[in-house]
Amino acid sequence: MNPQHQTALHVSRSRRDFLRSAAGLALGSSLAAASPFIHAESARKKRKVVVVTFGGGARDQETFAPEGQENIPHMLNELAPQSSFFTHVTNGGILGHYVATASLATGVYETLNNFAAVAPEHPTVFEYFRKDLRRPSSDAWVVAPSNGFNHIGESTVRGFGPGLGARVLLPKRLLGLASSGSTADFDHLLHDNYETPLYTPALAGGEVELQQLESILKLSVDDFAAHARTLSSPDELSLYIAKRLMREEAPSLLWITMHDIDVAHSGAYSLYIEGIRRTDRLCAELWKTIETDPEYAGNTTMFVLPDFGRDSDFEPGGNGFQHHRTGDPASRTTWMMVLGAGARHGVVYNDPVQSVDLVPTIGAMMGFSAAQSSGQLVRDLV
Numbered sequence: 001m002n003p004q005h006q007t008a009l010h011v012s013r014s015r016r017d018f019l020r021s022a023a024g025l026a027l028g029s030s031l032a033a034a035s036p037f038i039h040a041e042s043a044r045k046k047r048k049v050v051v052v053t054f055g056g057g058a059r060d061q062e063t064f065a066p067e068g069q070e071n072i073p074h075m076l077n078e079l080a081p082q083s084s085f086f087t088h089v090t091n092g093g094i095l096g097h098y099v100a101t102a103s104l105a106t107g108v109y110e111t112l113n114n115f116a117a118v119a120p121e122h123p124t125v126f127e128y129f130r131k132d133l134r135r136p137s138s139d140a141w142v143v144a145p146s147n148g149f150n151h152i153g154e155s156t157v158r159g160f161g162p163g164l165g166a167r168v169l170l171p172k173r174l175l176g177l178a179s180s181g182s183t184a185d186f187d188h189l190l191h192d193n194y195e196t197p198l199y200t201p202a203l204a205g206g207e208v209e210l211q212q213l214e215s216i217l218k219l220s221v222d223d224f225a226a227h228a229r230t231l232s233s234p235d236e237l238s239l240y241i242a243k244r245l246m247r248e249e250a251p252s253l254l255w256i257t258m259h260d261i262d263v264a265h266s267g268a269y270s271l272y273i274e275g276i277r278r279t280d281r282l283c284a285e286l287w288k289t290i291e292t293d294p295e296y297a298g299n300t301t302m303f304v305l306p307d308f309g310r311d312s313d314f315e316p317g318g319n320g321f322q323h324h325r326t327g328d329p330a331s332r333t334t335w336m337m338v339l340g341a342g343a344r345h346g347v348v349y350n351d352p353v354q355s356v357d358l359v360p361t362i363g364a365m366m367g368f369s370a371a372q373s374s375g376q377l378v379r380d381l382v
Contacts, residue, residue, distance in 0.1 A: 107373025
């Protein structure tokens with residue numbers, strides 16, 4: 001066993017032991033019963049899935065370790081006891097936010113340029129879902145933090161691609177349009193990318209996008225801007241838009257990317273911790289929304305997982321919490337929390353899974369085939 005693999009196993013076991021002691025989770029491998037997932041066709045038709053990327057990456061010492069538990073009170077005390085928690089999720093791809101999210105969404109480790117405004121090179125989970133199940137465009141949505149995610153909803157693969165993917169809402173883009181260029185009141189909500197602040201691809205179609213506020217979200221431009229002034233971060237804006245979308249459209253497949261934690265690239269540790277605490281709170285708020293919405297309660301599975309981690313403090317050439325450049329185990333060994341339909345309450349699993357296993361697992365839950373994915377089913381869920 002090579003040293004990096006040994007380190008990854010140590011990281012995942014440390015998470016397991018911490019969760020068993022701090023949150024009272026049981027060890028999944030000790031349970032012989034089958035997954036509680038219901039395979040009946042009628043259940044599949046009603047199934048909804050919400051995916052939340054705990055975006056920007058956060059290390060264990062600031063989250064799922066004794067010294068980090070104060071930063072995740074909601075996930076540790078409210079969500080983990082209701083969840084199936086997977087401690088050893090490996091990202092074997094490129095550690096850039098867009099390309100890593102594209103890999104999560106396609107079930108293939110994408111190799112596209114992380115800073116190019118291009119579509120994924122393999123079919124997305126949204127295309128599989130809509131094509132196989134013949135679902136309308138209103139049933140699959142992405143709420144994303146950056147203009148660079150504009151193409152995440154659909155690939156250019158023949159037989160899939162344009163017209164078969166998810167519709168993408170970019171809340172910061174909408175806010176920029178709604179403020180008519182007067183962005184001084186919203187600078188804290190409109191910063192596009194902490195790692196490369198000069199990369200902000202220009203997008204066309206502003207008038208059409210603003211029409212989405214009223215036609216889909218039932219929000220006037222003035223009301224949207226007024227509410228935005230009460231928010232403290234881009235992720236709060238994204239959650240606000242996602243909750244409106246759930247109320248008005250009730251999509252069966254909803255993908256939300258969080259990104260506040262990525263402020264770590266600025267080198268400000270206090271802002272990085274603030275981002276973790278806010279993301280923790282927003283994940284719990286979203287789950288409460290799911291539990292109380294009649295369209296979602298009882299038939300929804302919520303996945304929460306990072307796109308990747310961040311550098312350790314001990315890796316030569318790394319920058320600790322600030323970046324994710326070394327590809328060390330701290331950057332690649334993440335976790336996944338699964339709540340709701342198909343998840344056992346309070347169970348921790350230590351068997352290794354891959355980031356690309358997400359798409360085929362969602363496919364098995366919802367009844368579609370992810371034929372071009374390279375991932376495997378997470379059997380403890382399906």
